[in-house]
Amino acid sequence: MLYFTDKQTQLADIFSRYPHTEQGRRSALMPLLREVQNALGHVPEENIAEIAALIGSTATEVKSVMSFYSTYHTTPTGKWHLQVCATLSCAIAGSDELWDYLVDELGIGAGEVTPDGLFSIQKVECLGSCGTAPMIQVSDVGFSECITRRKMRTQLEQLRAGANYLPDTVVPVFIQDGQQLNALEQKIGGKYSELEPLKF
Amino acid sequence: MKVTVDGRTIEVPTGTSAIDAVFAAGLDVPYFCSQPYLSPIGACRMCLVEAGSPRKGPDGTLILDEKTGQPKIFWFPKPQASCTLMASEGMVIVSQSASVKKAQAGMMEFTLINHPLDCPTCDKGGACELQDRAYEYGYGDSRFEFDRRHADKHYNLSENVVLDQERCIHCKRCVRYFEEVPGEEVLDFIERGSYTFIDSAEEGLPSNFSGNITDICPVGALLDNVSRFRGRNWEYDHTATVCTACSVGCSITVDARNGQLERIQGRENYQVNQTWLCDGGRFGHTWLRHERITTPMIREGGTRAGAWVPATWDEAIRLIRGKLGEISSKNIGLYSHADITLEEGLALERFAAQLGTDSVDHAPRYSSASTLVPPTLLEVSQADFVLVLGADVHEEAPVLALRLEEMLKGGLLPARYEHGTAIADLRMPERVVRQRHKLVVFSSKSNLLHGKAGLAAEISGASALHDLLAGSAAFADIFKSLEAAQKPIVILGAEVACLGRAVLQEAETLVQKYNAKLLVLPAASNSSGLSHLQLVPRGKGSSLQAMQVGAALVSRLEQVPADFAGFLMVHDTHLTEAATRADVFLPAVSSYEKRGTFINLEGRALTLRGAAIDAGESVDLMGVIGALGDALNLKPEIRGVRSAQREFQKRLNIDLSSLPDEGQIINWSGTSSAATFSAATSSVHSSVTTMWKPNMLRGKNVVPQQARELFVGGDD
Numbered sequence: 001m002l003y004f005t006d007k008q009t010q011l012a013d014i015f016s017r018y019p020h021t022e023q024g025r026r027s028a029l030m031p032l033l034r035e036v037q038n039a040l041g042h043v044p045e046e047n048i049a050e051i052a053a054l055i056g057s058t059a060t061e062v063k064s065v066m067s068f069y070s071t072y073h074t075t076p077t078g079k080w081h082l083q084v085c086a087t088l089s090c091a092i093a094g095s096d097e098l099w100d101y102l103v104d105e106l107g108i109g110a111g112e113v114t115p116d117g118l119f120s121i122q123k124v125e126c127l128g129s130c131g132t133a134p135m136i137q138v139s140d141v142g143f144s145e146c147i148t149r150r151k152m153r154t155q156l157e158q159l160r161a162g163a164n165y166l167p168d169t170v171v172p173v174f175i176q177d178g179q180q181l182n183a184l185e186q187k188i189g190g191k192y193s194e195l196e197p198l199k200f
Numbered sequence: 201m202k203v204t205v206d207g208r209t210i211e212v213p214t215g216t217s218a219i220d221a222v223f224a225a226g227l228d229v230p231y232f233c234s235q236p237y238l239s240p241i242g243a244c245r246m247c248l249v250e251a252g253s254p255r256k257g258p259d260g261t262l263i264l265d266e267k268t269g270q271p272k273i274f275w276f277p278k279p280q281a282s283c284t285l286m287a288s289e290g291m292v293i294v295s296q297s298a299s300v301k302k303a304q305a306g307m308m309e310f311t312l313i314n315h316p317l318d319c320p321t322c323d324k325g326g327a328c329e330l331q332d333r334a335y336e337y338g339y340g341d342s343r344f345e346f347d348r349r350h351a352d353k354h355y356n357l358s359e360n361v362v363l364d365q366e367r368c369i370h371c372k373r374c375v376r377y378f379e380e381v382p383g384e385e386v387l388d389f390i391e392r393g394s395y396t397f398i399d400s401a402e403e404g405l406p407s408n409f410s411g412n413i414t415d416i417c418p419v420g421a422l423l424d425n426v427s428r429f430r431g432r433n434w435e436y437d438h439t440a441t442v443c444t445a446c447s448v449g450c451s452i453t454v455d456a457r458n459g460q461l462e463r464i465q466g467r468e469n470y471q472v473n474q475t476w477l478c479d480g481g482r483f484g485h486t487w488l489r490h491e492r493i494t495t496p497m498i499r500e501g502g503t504r505a506g507a508w509v510p511a512t513w514d515e516a517i518r519l520i521r522g523k524l525g526e527i528s529s530k531n532i533g534l535y536s537h538a539d540i541t542l543e544e545g546l547a548l549e550r551f552a553a554q555l556g557t558d559s560v561d562h563a564p565r566y567s568s569a570s571t572l573v574p575p576t577l578l579e580v581s582q583a584d585f586v587l588v589l590g591a592d593v594h595e596e597a598p599v600l601a602l603r604l605e606e607m608l609k610g611g612l613l614p615a616r617y618e619h620g621t622a623i624a625d626l627r628m629p630e631r632v633v634r635q636r637h638k639l640v641v642f643s644s645k646s647n648l649l650h651g652k653a654g655l656a657a658e659i660s661g662a663s664a665l666h667d668l669l670a671g672s673a674a675f676a677d678i679f680k681s682l683e684a685a686q687k688p689i690v691i692l693g694a695e696v697a698c699l700g701r702a703v704l705q706e707a708e709t710l711v712q713k714y715n716a717k718l719l720v721l722p723a724a725s726n727s728s729g730l731s732h733l734q735l736v737p738r739g740k741g742s743s744l745q746a747m748q749v750g751a752a753l754v755s756r757l758e759q760v761p762a763d764f765a766g767f768l769m770v771h772d773t774h775l776t777e778a779a780t781r782a783d784v785f786l787p788a789v790s791s792y793e794k795r796g797t798f799i800n801l802e803g804r805a806l807t808l809r810g811a812a813i814d815a816g817e818s819v820d821l822m823g824v825i826g827a828l829g830d831a832l833n834l835k836p837e838i839r840g841v842r843s844a845q846r847e848f849q850k851r852l853n854i855d856l857s858s859l860p861d862e863g864q865i866i867n868w869s870g871t872s873s874a875a876t877f878s879a880a881t882s883s884v885h886s887s888v889t890t891m892w893k894p895n896m897l898r899g900k901n902v903v904p905q906q907a908r909e910l911f912v913g914g915d916d
Contacts, residue, residue: 023633048401057385059401064388 002050003036010035011054026055029065033072041081042073070124078113078120080159083137086123089130098134098147099123105156118160129169141183142167205293213615217624218282219247222295224617229295230304230333231623232311232418233371234283236614237474238380240624242284243372244311246333248303249282250275250294262290279303283624301337308338314349314394315419316366324420326433330369349394357387358405360425360483361414365397368421374398374413379631381476382409383605383652408594408648409602411482415466415475426483427455427463439811440467440861442798443481444539444791447722448577448599449800449863450477454792459814461485461792470613470621471862472577472800478598488790492773494816497785504783508775513817513827516784521831523767523783524751529832533559533742533749536821537756538724541796541808542733542856543844544821545726549733550837550847551825559742559749562735563757564723568701569731572708575689575717576802576865577603582611585685587640587678587716589707590661591693592647596721597801600691601649608634608652640678643695661696662703669706688716697721722801725791729799732868753828754778755821756788771824786827787818794820795841797848797856799866805856806863 004011014031018024032051036043043051043066052059066072070083082102086095099121103109106119113120129135132145144155145168159165170182178192201214205225212221217240222229232244252275257263265272273292279300282293294300312334319325334340351365370389375398378387384407390399398421414424436455443450443464450473455463464485466477496516500506511519524532534552536544540562552560580586581603593601606613609632614625636654642664643650650656655677657664668675682688690711696703697720704720711718722728741748747760751767754760758776760768770782779785791798793810800806819827822840829836838844845856852866 021633022636023631060388060399061385063399063401064390067390068392 001046003039003047004032004050004054022056026057029055029057029062033062033066037072041077042075045074048074070122073122075111076113076120079118079139080120080165081139082119082121083124083127084121085125085127085129085133085135085137087126087130089126090133090135093133095134098136098152101149101152105153116160119156132168137171138165138167140171141165142171143169145169201287201289203287203289203291203293206296212287212617215615215625215627216287216617217622217626218249218251218280218285218287218291218293219624220615220617220619220622221287221291221293222249222282223619223623226619227295229282230308230337231283232329232333232369233373234624235373235377235416236468236621236623236625237476238373238376238416239628239630240283240626241372241376241630242281243370245281245307246304246311246337247282248279248300248307249285250297250300251280251282251285251291252276253288253291284626286626304337305339308334309342309344311369312338312342313344314366315369316348316353318367319420322364322367322420323423323428324417324433328420329418351397355399356425357400357422358410358425360479361405361410362423362425362428363398364421364423367419368398369419370396371418373416373418374422376630377413377416378407380609380628381412381602381605382407383608383634384409386410387413408478408480408598409476411479412466412476415477424463424465424483426486430462431455431457436462437812439792439809441792441809441811442806443477444725444798444808445481445484446478446597446599447725447728447801448472448597449725449798449804449806450481450599451806451861452477452481454811454813456812459812461488461811461813468621469862470616472804472806473599474602476599476602480598485792488773488792488813491775493775493785494787494814494818496787496817499783504781508785516786517827517831519784520769520828524828524831527750527767529555529834530557531750532557533561533747533752535559535561535563535744535747535752535754535757536735538562538565538722538727538730539791540726540730540755540821541791541794541798541841542726542729542805542848543796543838543841544794545730545733545735546844546847547822547825547836547838549735551829551834553734554834554837555832557742557749558738559747559752560735561737561742561744562724562727562730563744565727565730565736566697566700566720566723568704569727570704570708570718570720572711572718574719574728574802576804578613579687579717580604580689580691580719581606581613583607583638583685583687583689585638585640585681585688586691587682587688588642588649588653588691589665589693590643590695590697591691591721592643592645592649593691593693593721594648596693600721600801604639604649605634605652608636608639610635637681640681643693661693662699665696665703665706665710669710682714682716685714685716688714690716690718692718692720694721694723697723719801725800726798728801728803729797729805729866753824754782755824769824769828771821773818786824787816788824789815789818789820793818796820797845797859800863803865803868804863805854805859805866807856807859 014028018027033043036047048062049059052062084095084099102121106114108114110122127137129143129145134147135143135145137143170184180188182188201212202209203212203221205222208225210225212224219229229247231247234240252273254262254271255274262271319331353364353366355363355365357363375388379385386402386405386407387398387400389396414422435457439454441454443452451467451469453465453467464482466475468475495510496513497508498511498516498519500509532555534548536548612627615622639653641649641653641656642659642661644660646658692707707718737743740746747764749766753769755771758778760778768782769784770779771786771788772779773788773790793813793815794808795810796808798806798808825836826839848856
């Protein structure tokens, strides 16, 4: 199913952020991928081809970019996508054990989703919170840090019960109308439209 | 600009990279990622050197060393990748010191960490850059004691190219090649870090030029699947010759083993193909091997219904003598494919004159050829406006499409030094913006070039030409571009060229109006050369379509008219449709086995050399003419390459026996050969055969359906 067919205004908005040239169109690749993934949880093959056609490139190029970043998924993800940091500090602090626990507890491996559609798991490289190892990132919401077996179990139970995820640290990710927000929609910094040129 | 490399001060042009400065000084550094004709990126880090340069003080003068009074050299703190380092005035480069060797050996150790030790079973073994460089620059040992990366070893990227992911050292040559040379991004890195591998999401590498990545791969990761496991590199007999599959005339190396053609690789010719080949020319050679006939054959019982029986040449000649004795020599037709060498063409021309026959022809051939001097391929790549009319360039002259891509990139060519083409020309960046407004394509069927042009439409080339000449208002932008252009070029393809003199005249008028150059894509590989010989029929009945003769020699043409009832001698490599109707079959050598000269579409004479292929009793056209002469008790004027070349020495004042490796543009003006009955003036069109050999193009992407239809169907 094509994603952007009925979203022409949104598409025009994304392309308007880049120069109206052949190269400029290609720059829209990442936001387009993000758009599809936010909606579908992953980017299916047909949408890869769709995006390639939109930016005037090939599916190979799109896949190359997608596979470079661990944040883009070609397989479906659960409502809560648990990304386990497996780089040095976390590995020393027990991320392998944490991973095994998640595999046992959820009964899934990498690239799979639990039957209830709630969870998927992935090993990722350093998420930049080495001081609080081991840690995981849950979807795009935030970090759970200094994880112990009990803490992980409690969190999984809460999420299964339908509770909202409460991160230890919130990931600053979204920009809307030039204003960066964190995952709890709190403002971070100023808005670019409010910026003024420096006066000398 | 003076640069000092290991104590040798040399003069190099501005813009030279440090790696070229080292090679210009006669020294060597190892490299994997750099490739002439591709942008340098410094991916492999093998070409490390120590470098430093003098610096100017605030007063604008060079800072001097207090002790020596000489300009002080400010060294880079660490070894630098010389392929991405621009040499500068007074730069000092150290490429042979112990510390440089250590740095290079260290990089080699890294490169070899994940490289499998399967050289004994690897097709690249013996011709592998990594193998050579590891021997020359490596430690010969590894300190890495953990598990190596394991990946897919037999991964078919396409029918013709197979990838061994374990062997890949991530030099990125193939990925850059696809983006920069054919402009088709069908291959890229997937994943990152030590998990990186190359892959394509497109089914079967949809490119007409995918085979080139097997040539430039510095390791055995990308291999030619057609010649895979057919021989080791040291067993092949390498022959440097020219591809005659189309009229571009790419330089190739033909590799034969035990008398059999096994592999074709690209060879450098800066003027023609750089180092690239099309997939048809590279992989299409297997047609020759299958069911080839290498002895003369005659019919059992002497009738056409009889089965073929192998014969000796003497028996065949005796049979021909018996049959031709009853026929007037004026009534003998001589017909050949238009891929014969210039020497064979001359022999044919002279022999037809000796027989006094009007029935001589070569096919495929357009009824008329342009007498304007065509642009060279380098001029195409440096043109500032190109108008393509009625051509499917990817089918008719594939490598020309690469020169058009180069034109879209701005026509930047790598510098040339005494040691060869620049290994790393820093003026060549990655991902160049294509200046698509410089290319306009009109042809009735959409082809690959349509997607690359700034303006393209599916209208017939001839009607577009007509409207252009009439000054149609719809083409206002094109007129503006043509007028503004300094070096415009018009390319005519089969669709227009097969329409005859009147349309060609229109094209000539158009290019003269805008001071442009006209490139008519020849119908067959040597059409350009043969058009200057008297090799066309002099009456309707003597044409290849009519063939109203008592006896005919047909050399490597697939069909003869259905109503032809005379004595038929077929000279071919295989039992074609024409051969099934023949009275005598004479075995032919292929262009890979011939010696001689070939004229490509720009009028460049290129030398063919015979590869070490076992062709049995096969002979070229000159050999057949000799046999015919024998049968008719005639001594042909031209009996071999040497006597033909002596004749060309007289006609053209050029020694074809010692052409430079890059070939030489031939100036035909003022030759007596541009006489009445050359292809330039003939009104009869020969289109019985195709340009490509049957099955020449195996891959589904490269079947020249369109070109085939045009040549077969374009009769007048």
